[in-house]
Amino acid sequence: MTLQVLAFALAALLMLGGAAVVALTKDLMRLVVGLGVFLLGVAGLFLYYGHAFLATAQVFVYVGGVLVLVVFAVMVVHRASGGRPIVASRHDIGAAAVAFGVSGMLVMSLRGSVGGWLPAPGASGASIAEELLGGHLVAFESLGVLLLVALVAVLVIIGSGERR
């Protein structure tokens, strides 16, 4: 039991520490490291709940895919500027307010559904696939479209910055 508590504490620590780094640091590369630590913490949490498949997929897709994409974006956008890429924002307080607002909104909307649908611990990849591609197919696919839209939006924003 104590070992499980320890594992949970470790996962929580990784997530909280990573999130704190992401929120507080100005150095873009350290921010990416923080994000990586956070994502690994999430994988640890999945493992704690007995979803080995989900944890592995988390590392595969998020650490191996999304994070690499972010680092690539940072490196490509900040080419030949000399110094280290820094997050320069004049809207610290506004950004914090938006972040708190969005997380509050998420907590409020998810509070009701947490516990309603959770696959049994140790559920295989097949049962997760059945849930995602069965009852939750529309939500699953629209999330994919949302990600695509976000990606295109980022490219458009970067492109318009270059023209100026």
Added chain:
Amino acid sequence: MTLLWGFLWGVAAVATIAGGAILGVWWERKVSARIQMRYGPQQIGPFGSLQMIADVPKLLFKEDIVPALADKAIFKYAPLFVFGPVAVSMVVIPFTAGWAPLDTSVGVLFFLAVPSIEVIAILLSSWASHNTLSTLGGLRATAQMISYEVPRSLAVLAIVLLAGSLRPLDVVAAWRWWWMPLTFVAFVIYFIASIAEMNRGPFDIPEAESELVAGYFADYSGMRWASFMMAEYGAMIAASLFGAALFFGGGWPFGGALGVVVLVVKAVLIMTAIMWVKWTFPRLRQDQLMSFCWKVLTPLALVQLVVIGVVLAWL
């Protein structure tokens, strides 16, 4: 107790890779020398096998140089995260029928997923050096590693489809000898993609010494440099063991301790082939590398999958 075992397995994995790297470097020196009609190391110990005992302390005692403009924390600790995932991926290898250090239902996926942490570490270490050549090498390494992950995973998927399980032990248990001709193309794809994943010749474009000095680890020295090398040899050992276990039935036709020996022999043969490829073919160009991945290997892997699907339906 579990924690203690986990710790012991970690130590065992690191020791295996370190020892394997030492033996591997010696073996590679011998193999490359023979390919180039030389003798290779022969002065120290029988067949020069004690040469590495002189080389390891040299690496340990070399000055540890950190560039003035480097991002110190990331520069210093990123090499650990290049080496760590390789050691971690060793634990799911089914060494013999019915025994793997860590028996998990997603072992195959685990083996494929964990090296993606290495990609991030390579990218960060190359960037932290604050050196254009390093950064360029890191970008090349990343592009190469995430591209070749696709055909590599597809090739392994062929075996997973046949076995009907992601658990390495189940795959070894379900393995039949006629899978070898059936999945030969998949094995060749796995072999090539694995070489590309470990950034070895002829896919060592990220470290091309004639244009990028040494690529992403150009600014590293001493033991930090050695951890990149250990990661490369570790990846070679892990990929060979895993390939031998999945594509050649692990310890087949033996079980138990003899199975482990057979697996290691098969893996050494694969490793020798990897070295043979490195010392035979010239380095590819970046665009050749990418088009080979996306226009040859990936479609070929998909065709192999279709073939497996047809065979499965016919069985």
